[in-house]
Amino acid sequence: MSSIQNIGLQGMKQGFASAADNAEKITQAFTPDSSVSDPVEPIIGLEQAKRQVEASAKVIKVGNELDKEVLDILA
Numbered sequence: 142m143s144s145i146q147n148i149g150l151q152g153m154k155q156g157f158a159s160a161a162d163n164a165e166k167i168t169q170a171f172t173p174d175s176s177v178s179d180p181v182e183p184i185i186g187l188e189q190a191k192r193q194v195e196a197s198a199k200v201i202k203v204g205n206e207l208d209k210e211v212l213d214i215l216a
Contacts, residue, residue: 145204152197160190 166183169175177183 143204143208145207146201149197149200149204152200153194156190156193156197159193160187163187163190 163183163186166177167180167187169177170180170183
């Protein structure tokens with residue numbers, strides 16, 4: 142796996158972790174005695190995490206395509 146793909150994978154891991162954290166905050170916003178009173182910020186954070194995962198997946202795809210191109214040139 143190339144460094145480009147590793148960067149994409151790291152971005153996906155961070156995006157999934159952020160999504161899980163924001164999803165937890167959203168559920169807490171609807172429970173009594175919660176420290177999270179407004180679900181708007183976690184909802185926005187969930188959308189940002191989604192976009193981070195999508196962008197990171199594209200980075201991995203481009204890394205795969207570059208690897209293939211290099212192998213084709215060397216063959």
